[in-house]
Amino acid sequence: MKFKSFLYLFILLILIWLTLTSTFHLQELTVGILVSFILALSLTENYIDLGLPALSAKKIMFFIFYIVILFKEIIMANLDVAYRILHPKMPIKPGIVIIRTGLKSDIAKMVLANSITLTPGTFTLDILGDNLLIHWINVKAENIDEATKIIGEKFEKYLRVIFG
Amino acid sequence: MNIFFLVFIGLGIILCLLRMIKGPTTPDRAVAVDTISTITTALLVFLGFIFKRYIYLDVSLVYAVLTFIGVIAIARYLEKGI
Amino acid sequence: MHLAGGIVTGIGTIFLFLGGLGVFRLPDVYNRLQAGTKCTTLGAFLTIIGVGIMEPSWFWKTLLIGIFILLTNPISNHALGRASCKSGVPLCKKSVVNKSKDFCKGETK
Structure with missing residues (x-):
């Protein structure tokens, strides 16, 4: 449960980062993955509190x-x-x-x-x-x-x- | 063609400004300010298209975030004071 | 491509103008909120998406701004409506029913 919601949040943040920068340059991508990873780690608890359902x-x-x-x-x-x-x-x-x-x-x-x-x-x-x-x-x-x-x-x- | 679109947007903003001056109660004025802020977000993107400047999109995004927080703050104040 | 984007932007600007006209013309604050929410949400969304269609390399960022407006504009207008309801702004004379007093007491029959 916890790992799943971490993964959803991580993918969501990566998508927002890609639309904001709109490049696939290596430097931008590295920074984006790093920042998304840290944010997803620290925000997983709040994401579970929201009560979003599992996907199917x-x-x-x-x-x-x-x-x-x-x-x-x-x-x-x-x-x-x-x-x-x-x-x-x-x-x-x-x-x-x-x-x-x-x-x-x-x-x-x-x-x-x-x-x-x-x-x-x-x-x-x-x-x-x-x-x-x-x-x-x-x-x-x-x-x-x-x-x-x-x-x-x-x-x-x-x-x-x-x-x- | 673009000048017609700008005239429409400008007329919308002027009508909201008239309501802001005239509005009998405080929430009326707050509604007019909120409508103006949404119209201005669209206007910034359109101006970026006319001037061919990509940076206007960032300005518009930050403006949308800031006015959202500002309107929420005004509404909290109207509801029960600071 | 350029023509399609121009048409979408044109419809959006007309709705923005209608939103301003509604805020000016309608009689009380709740009706003004109706016009100010619906017309400006769709108008701003269509204007921004139309610019994205006219400049294809900008499309994803304009889509992000449009979705942001689509999500946040109803919330801020809802906050204003709730504030004016709690601070007791009266309805206009054409109104037929007002159940907000029952709602605050918790009577929902």
């Missing part, structure tokens, strides 16, 4: 699906907001509602909150335990169960597999 083929496939759906939702959100801004009467009907989530680990909740912020018309204001406080620019349902079904369900079924 199914999780990577769901992660790619998730990225595709997230990008589609981001583009839809921008067209929606652009329509509401440019319309002369501004057809908005804002309100603050509560939704519920079934995810357990902290990092999964953070990813869910960020995804909700980027999707059409919703914006995460606060998280307390299992509940999220959402500002909704066009309120369709005030009830907590219906709001959960409309806002959170489309991401949660993927995140439950990825972080499960």
Whole structure:
């Protein structure tokens, strides 16, 4: 477990170093490997505390699906907001509602909150335990169960597999 | 062609500045500052493309990191004081 | 290649302008945050990626800056929204429902 998370962190740091320097020169590569090794050694404990899951083929496939759906939702959100801004009467009907989530680990909740912020018309204001406080620019349902079904369900079924 | 893009970015920044001057409450002004900082990050990358200077990308990356920390600090202050 | 990058950058700058217009036009701080988050996140991402497409040797670094913006912009805006919710900024007159008081007390029925 510890060696595995050390390896993930090391590969991640090497990738960031390669994109930052964008050369394969020997000197740059040596310094990068050295710095990544030291950082990965000292940060492995924090990485385990974050609760990131172990990799598997199914999780990577769901992660790619998730990225595709997230990008589609981001583009839809921008067209929606652009329509509401440019319309002369501004057809908005804002309100603050509560939704519920079934995810357990902290990092999964953070990813869910960020995804909700980027999707059409919703914006995460606060998280307390299992509940999220959402500002909704066009309120369709005030009830907590219906709001959960409309806002959170489309991401949660993927995140439950990825972080499960 | 590039001049149109610069005009669009400049208009966005000017509208945010107007909101920053006008904004009735303090969080309004903070939102305007945050929007300006994100637009400026994109503007720095685009200026680097116009002037053909690679170093502007590093400037933009450091600017993005610093404004992120600055906005978090402003939000902490608004929430419960220093 | 140059044309494709130019089109992507152009769409990005239009979204940046729309973000500024939304911050100027919408009625209260939460609606302004909606426009300021969504439009500027996609706008900045597309502008930066478009520059990377126009200059292929810069692509990986522009991708890094774009992903950094995509990750951090929602977090900073969420912090601002939470701060204005806690400090009690009122909603605008068009609002239909406000459950933030129930949320602070822990009543979620």
